[in-house]
Amino acid sequence: MKEKHVLADASTLISLTSSCLLHSLKFFHDKFGVRFFIPQSVEYEAVTRPLSLKVKIHRFSALRIKKMINEDLIHVVEDNLEKETRELMKLGNSVFYARGKPLNLFHKGEVEMLALARKLDMGSLLMDERTTRILIEEPDALRMHLQHEFKTNILINRNNLSKFLSGLSHMEVVRSTELIYLAYKNGFFSNYDELEAEAAEAALYKLKYSGCAISFKELEEYGKLIK
Amino acid sequence: MLDLPTASRMMRDAYKSRKQRKMRKANDKIMISSASGFSKPIYKLAVYSYVLSKILSKPRFMGRKYVEKHKEMDRILSELASASSAGDNKTFRSRLKDLDFSIHNVEASDSRFILSMIDKGKLKTAAILYAQGFSLSAAAEMTGIDQQELMDYAGKTRMFDRLEERTPLSKRIKKAQKMLIGDAA
Numbered sequence: 001m002k003e004k005h006v007l008a009d010a011s012t013l014i015s016l017t018s019s020c021l022l023h024s025l026k027f028f029h030d031k032f033g034v035r036f037f038i039p040q041s042v043e044y045e046a047v048t049r050p051l052s053l054k055v056k057i058h059r060f061s062a063l064r065i066k067k068m069i070n071e072d073l074i075h076v077v078e079d080n081l082e083k084e085t086r087e088l089m090k091l092g093n094s095v096f097y098a099r100g101k102p103l104n105l106f107h108k109g110e111v112e113m114l115a116l117a118r119k120l121d122m123g124s125l126l127m128d129e130r131t132t133r134i135l136i137e138e139p140d141a142l143r144m145h146l147q148h149e150f151k152t153n154i155l156i157n158r159n160n161l162s163k164f165l166s167g168l169s170h171m172e173v174v175r176s177t178e179l180i181y182l183a184y185k186n187g188f189f190s191n192y193d194e195l196e197a198e199a200a201e202a203a204l205y206k207l208k209y210s211g212c213a214i215s216f217k218e219l220e221e222y223g224k225l226i227k
Numbered sequence: 228m229l230d231l232p233t234a235s236r237m238m239r240d241a242y243k244s245r246k247q248r249k250m251r252k253a254n255d256k257i258m259i260s261s262a263s264g265f266s267k268p269i270y271k272l273a274v275y276s277y278v279l280s281k282i283l284s285k286p287r288f289m290g291r292k293y294v295e296k297h298k299e300m301d302r303i304l305s306e307l308a309s310a311s312s313a314g315d316n317k318t319f320r321s322r323l324k325d326l327d328f329s330i331h332n333v334e335a336s337d338s339r340f341i342l343s344m345i346d347k348g349k350l351k352t353a354a355i356l357y358a359q360g361f362s363l364s365a366a367a368e369m370t371g372i373d374q375q376e377l378m379d380y381a382g383k384t385r386m387f388d389r390l391e392e393r394t395p396l397s398k399r400i401k402k403a404q405k406m407l408i409g410d411a412a
Contacts, residue, residue, distance in 0.1 A: 004409055006406060006407070010364070011363055014375050015378060015382075018379070032407060032409070049373070050375065058375045058376075105362055105365060106362045106365055107364040107365035107367075107368050109362070109364025109367075110364055124406040129362060129363040130357075130363075131362040134392070137392075137394055138393060141390065141392060142360060142390075145360055145390045146360045172405070172406055173402075174403040174406055174407075178402070178403035208382055208387075209383055210378060210379065210382050211375075211381050211382035212382070215388045221396045222396070
C-alpha cells in the first residue's frame with residue numbers, strides 16, 4: 001500500500017475532536033496508509049495553548065489530540081518557517097484591497113501551514129477553516145463575498161495573488177466532512193449496524209456544528225448520497 | 228468608514244436615548260469599520276457597543292436600582308466621546324477601562340452565565356470578522372478569542388451559507404478519495 005501524506009490544520013483537528021471523530025485519522029492510517037502531519041503552530045493552537053489556559057473548557061479535546069501525537073498518528077513537523085511564513089503572509093495580506101487599503105485577512109496560523117506545504121511539496125491539505133480554503137480554490141468568490149460584506153468595491157492584486165498561490169496550485173484541500181463521508185463509505189460506522197447511514201449523516205451535521213465550513217445545502221446533498 | 232470620534236459619539240447618543248435598536252445600529256456600523264480598518268480602539272468600541280446594546284435590551288437592567296449605574300455609563304461615554312474628539316488618547320484609554328469596569332459592575336449584580344457579556348461581545352465580534360472574510364486565526368488573534376471557541380460559535384450560525392461556493396460536492400469527494408484512498412479506491 002502506497003503511503004499517503006496529508007497536512008492538517010488546527011481547524012480540522014478541532015472539529016474532529018469536538019465531534020468525537022478524531023479516531024477516524026487512525027482508521028485512514030491503518031486502512032489506507034495515510035500519515036497526518038501538522039506544523040508546530042497547529043500543535044500550539046490545538047494542544048499547547050488550550051492546556052495552558054486557566055479555563056479548562058477545551059482541555060479534553062487538547063488531550064485527545066496530544067494522545068494521537070504521542071501514538072504517532074499525527075506527526076509534528078519541526079521546522080523553522082518564520083521567514084517563509086512572514087513573506088507569504090505579507091503577500092496574502094496584500095491581495096484584496098478595500099478603499100485603497102489592503103485587507104489583512106490572514107494570520108500566521110493558516111499561512112505557516114501553507115508555507116510548510118510549499119516547502120515539503122505536499123499537495124494534500126485537510127482544512128475546515130473557510131477563508132484560506134476559498135482563497136486557494138476560488139479567489140474571485142472570496143472577492144465577491146468581501147464586496148458584499150464590506151459594501152464597497154474590492155480590488156484584487158493579481159500579481160500578489162499569483163505569487164501567493166505559486167507552489168500551491170497543485171494543492172487539493174479537503175474538509176473533515178469529506179474525510180468522514182469516505183470513512184463511512186469504507187466501513188467506519190459499520191458497528192452501528194442498521195443505524196450506520198443515520199450515524200454517518202449525524203456525524204456530518206455534528207462536524208458542521210463544531211465549526212467545519214460547510215453549508216446546509218451541501219449537508220443535504222450528503223444526506224441524499226448517504227441514503 | 229467611521230472614525231473614532233464619530234463612533235464614540237454614536238455610542239454616547241445611542242446609550243443616552245436608552246434605545247437598544249439605536250445602539251444596535253451603531254454597533255453594526257462600528258463593526259464594519261472595525262473589520263475594514265482594524266485598530267484596537269475601534270475594535271474595543273465594537274465590543275462595547277455590542278455589550279451596551281445587550282444591556283439596553285434586558286428589562287432586568289432597566290429597573291430602579293440601575294438608574295445610577297446608567298447615569299455613570301452616560302458620563303463615561305460622554306467623556307470618551309470628548310477625549311476621542313480632542314485626540315486625547317490617554318484619557319480615551321482610561322475611560323475605556325472605566326467603561327469596562329462599569330459594565331462588569333452592572334453584570335455582577337445579576338450574573339447568570341459563566342461567560343461575561345464582554346467575553347460574549349468579543350466572541351460575537353470575532354465571529355463577525357470570520358464571517359466577513361477574515362481567516363479563523365486572524366479573527367481569533369485580533370479579538371483574543373480561542374479558535375475552538377470561535378469554531379463552536381461559528382458552527383452554530385448560518386455564516387457558511389452566506390458564501391456561495393462553486394465547487395460541486397462530487398468534485399470534493401473525488402479529491403478526497405484521491406488524497407485519502409488513492410489507488411485503493
